Amino acid sequence: MSSAPxxxxxxxxxxxxxxxxxxxxxxxxxxxxxxxxGLLSDLSAREVVERLSSxxxxxxxxxxxxxxxxxxxxxxNLTRSPRETEARxxxxxxxxxxxxxxTQRGELVHRQVEELLSATDEVREVSTEMLGxxxxxxxxxxxxxxxxxxxxxxxxxxxxxATLFAQFERxxxxxxxxxxxxxxxxxxxxxxxxxxxxFKAALLDYLxxxxxxxxxxxxxxxxxxxAIDPVPLLxxxxxxxxxxxxxxxxAVRSSGLAEPDWAGLRAWFLGAPGRRSxxxxxxxxxxxxxxxxxxxxxxxxxxxxxxxxxxxDLLRLAQWFDRSDADQAAALWxxxxxxxxxxxxxxxxxxxxxxxxxxSSWWRAPVADVPVMLRxxxxxxxxxxxxxxxDFSAVKVRRLRERAAAExxxxxxxxxxxxxxxxxxxxxxxxxxxxxxxxxxxARALAGAGGPLTGKATATAALPDGSxxxxxxxxxxxxxxxxxxxxxxxxxxxxxxxxx
Numbered sequence: 001m002s003s004a005p006x007x008x009x010x011x012x013x014x015x016x017x018x019x020x021x022x023x024x025x026x027x028x029x030x031x032x033x034x035x036x037x038g039l040l041s042d043l044s045a046r047e048v049v050e051r052l053s054s055x056x057x058x059x060x061x062x063x064x065x066x067x068x069x070x071x072x073x074x075x076x077n078l079t080r081s082p083r084e085t086e087a088r089x090x091x092x093x094x095x096x097x098x099x100x101x102x103t104q105r106g107e108l109v110h111r112q113v114e115e116l117l118s119a120t121d122e123v124r125e126v127s128t129e130m131l132g133x134x135x136x137x138x139x140x141x142x143x144x145x146x147x148x149x150x151x152x153x154x155x156x157x158x159x160x161x162a163t164l165f166a167q168f169e170r171x172x173x174x175x176x177x178x179x180x181x182x183x184x185x186x187x188x189x190x191x192x193x194x195x196x197x198x199f200k201a202a203l204l205d206y207l208x209x210x211x212x213x214x215x216x217x218x219x220x221x222x223x224x225x226x227a228i229d230p231v232p233l234l235x236x237x238x239x240x241x242x243x244x245x246x247x248x249x250x251a252v253r254s255s256g257l258a259e260p261d262w263a264g265l266r267a268w269f270l271g272a273p274g275r276r277s278x279x280x281x282x283x284x285x286x287x288x289x290x291x292x293x294x295x296x297x298x299x300x301x302x303x304x305x306x307x308x309x310x311x312x313d314l315l316r317l318a319q320w321f322d323r324s325d326a327d328q329a330a331a332l333w334x335x336x337x338x339x340x341x342x343x344x345x346x347x348x349x350x351x352x353x354x355x356x357x358x359x360s361s362w363w364r365a366p367v368a369d370v371p372v373m374l375r376x377x378x379x380x381x382x383x384x385x386x387x388x389x390x391d392f393s394a395v396k397v398r399r400l401r402e403r404a405a406a407e408x409x410x411x412x413x414x415x416x417x418x419x420x421x422x423x424x425x426x427x428x429x430x431x432x433x434x435x436x437x438x439x440x441x442x443a444r445a446l447a448g449a450g451g452p453l454t455g456k457a458t459a460t461a462a463l464p465d466g467s468x469x470x471x472x473x474x475x476x477x478x479x480x481x482x483x484x485x486x487x488x489x490x491x492x493x494x495x496x497x498x499x500x
Contacts, residue, residue: 013076013109021068027056028068029077029110032102042081044099045069069100077106126210127174130167131217137164138224141233149236158237158257165256168265172278179285204293207286218279222269230262411464413437417499418469425497427482435485437461441471442497453495472498 016025031051032041043051045066052058052065060068072078081099140160144152182203237257255261271277317336321329413433420428430438444459457473476496483490 009076010105013105015075016072016077017109017113024058024060024068025072026110026113027052027058028065028072029106029113030056032078032100033107033110033114042099042101048100066098069098072106073100076103077109079103125174125206126178127170128210128213130171130174131213131221133167134164134171135217135221135224137167138221138228142224142228144233146232149232152236154236154239157233158254161233161237161256162254165254165261165265168268169255172268175282179282179289182289204290207290211283211286214279214283218269218277225266225269230259234259407464409433410437414461414463414469418463418467421469421499423499425481425483425499426479427484429484432485432487435483435487435490438471438483438497439490441469442473442492445471445473470500472500474498 016022016029019025028048031048032043034055045062048069049060049062049065052060069078073080078100079102081101137160141164144157149157234257238253256265266272267275268278271280317332320332324332410433413431414437416431416434417438441459441461445457446453448459449457453473453475455474458470459473460468460470462468474496475494477494479494479496481492481495481497483492
């Protein structure tokens with residue numbers, strides 16, 4: 001049996017936020033949802049009027065508010081209160097006969113409406129700090145065995161599971177919001193070159209750190225999820241007296257205390273048959289975002305003599321319109337958009353025979369042969385010569401200057417390392433640039449070993465004066481090498497480094 005009719009009844013609860021009186025309905029719903037006692041609110045139309053006036057500065061009469069409340073009852077956002085009323089007169093009974101309460105559906109819908117109204121288009125960071133909490137929570141749950149689980153307090157186990165899934169849901173929600181807002185920023189063409197380059201540098205650094213953090217924690221989280229059996233955990237967490245529905249089924253508890261929730265956690269970090277894990281998809285999306293950033297930067301840098309965005313031009317044009325009178329605005333409109341009056345629609349015709357008289361009806365006249373230039377671009381004049389080739393000499397000079405600066409920095413770093421030749425690098429202080437090139441030589445030496453380091457491994461680098469700098473890496477159990485730099489201290493255990 002299809003659930004479509006029931007779904008349509010539920011979606012009716014959204015109508016109040018998009019109809020013509022949405023401002024009034026939203027204000028009324030705010031009266032019922034403000035504070036922590038929203039679901040326990042029990043208000044009459046007159047009380048709603050008073051709170052609208054005092055809290056929202058919205059003046060409505062009682063009859064109109066009662067009509068709005070009745071509509072919200074029909075939509076399922078509110079329900080009539082079962083509380084009995086006592087009235088000393090017929091007039092008082094007619095005034096207070098109907099009281100209204102918030103429904104669970106109405107509270108859920110209005111919470112989403114408020115979240116939508118308060119949302120902004122700014123890029124939001126991913127809650128990567130939740131990865132550490134998820135890892136710690138899984139390690140705690142992995143320590144339970146059959147004996148310790150039987151002795152554990154059910155509420156304690158339930159709190160640990162619920163905390164784990166609250167952090168997981170925050171991670172998933174923030175990741176989804178981050179990529180949704182990022183796609184909007186990448187699609188914008190009104191950003192200036194300087195603004196976009198600054199944004200690009202910050203975002204590339206953030207994406208790289210985000211991908212690295214996922215790469216570090218995902219294997220550990222995946223191993224723990226594989227090792228944990230949620231069935232005994234959930235059985236222990238759900239023991240005791242629990243709230244039940246009218247049909248006898250158990251009421252819904254916090255996320256994570258049902259077995260399907262663990263399937264979602266497993267799918268996000270480990271994947272499922274026939275699909276990759278969502279964590280891997282996040283890394284793929286980050287790579288695509290980096291490529292999109294570089295494409296946009298290439299578009300911004302594609303030409304040095306034309307504007308990339310027309311945003312500034314359109315803003316200047318709007319200012320001209322604002323300062324113009326009626327005649328100037330008409331002339332400016334025609335010049336800017338080419339929408340001339342009807343008398344300018346004509347053009348010199350070149351018919352094979354005699355031209356048609358000006359009194360001929362458009363309905364009966366033959367089709368005119370419109371020149372291609374006029375039809376495609378709206379230009380009356382014929383096309384001129386091709387544009388001159390762009391001069392990239394300034395760009396080439398800038399690139400060569402950057403290359404020379406990079407080579408000079410590399411030479412200075414290698415020369416600094418050369419000063420330490422002939423000594424064992426047990427504890428050495430280097431600049432950041434020298435540390436980077438030392439780690440590059442270290443990585444090449446380990447890669448050249450082709451496997452676990454069992455003997456000496458070497459890597460070389462050529463200096464500008466023709467000399468060669470050699471790094472030797474040897475396994476020395478029990479010893480360590482410390483490399484200090486302004487960025488921090490690198491400590492290599494069971495390895496000895498020597499420059500020659």
